[in-house]
Amino acid sequence: MSEPSYQREVRGYLTGFGLALVLTLVPFALVLRGGLSPLATLIVLGACGLAQFVVQLRFFLHIDLRRQKREDLQLILFSALLLVIMAGGTIWIIGNLGMRM
């Protein structure tokens, strides 16, 4: 990769901003307009949210998995693993309990 120029970096941020904008407008429009079934709406919401998460990580926080040093990548992936276990486990167990009450 060559030394990045100021203009190119600014374009990167603007691209990220544009993508994030679209991924924000779609879910808001969907909920305000209605139309889709609740389940379909939730799926689209989740997909847009995840996509925007990745967009902001990539363009604003410059997380580019190819270029990371190992320990940084391990830190982020391990935190994500802990979060999935704890948050996923909470929702699973308490949700299950809720259904049985």
Add this chain to the structure above:
Amino acid sequence: MKMPVLHPGLNLGPHHGEAHKRAEKLAFGFWVFLMSDLIIFGLMFATYVTMANPMGLAGGPGPKEAYDLTSIFIQTMILLTSSLTFGMASLAMRFERGKAAISVWLSVTLLLGIGFLSLEVRDLAHMIDIGAVPSRSGFLSAFWGLVPLHGAHVAIGCLWIMIMLIQMRVFGLVPLVKTRILRLGLFWHFLDLIWIGIFTIVYLGALAS
């Protein structure tokens, strides 16, 4: 020429000398903090999701009565724009475009942050008015644990921006000030990441289901 990337996030670049080298350890340490913060937020989200049902609502005010989606939309736009303006401040620093450029972009970010907070405080005050207080139900406890926690982070971020504006004026762009602005940038972008979860799960998700 190959650009060595020392840490996740925007790198200052070798032309910054000492500040660039020091940033490696400092930014990594800050990422450790951010990831622990991410886990706190993640568990608050999990609690909210388990409470967003009739049992959790306990007959109290629900999403439809308590949330003002127009205000949330404006807050989302403000915070997203502030992430972009902070990015511009970081780039002005990285490409050495002068203290004035950095100060202007940081000040714009600060104003957007304060705008975001005033809207949020107004919404929370409205919730208190209609009786949607934390002690009303498990759902509202989870809400008040999560959204104001993010708001408190933004308030700290605003305070941090003010401090950096002063430090930049007093000390100039010394390595310490540069690496602090670098970490503040990570913090600010991180808050916008958390906000994606808040508007998607807390507001839109609860209103859609």
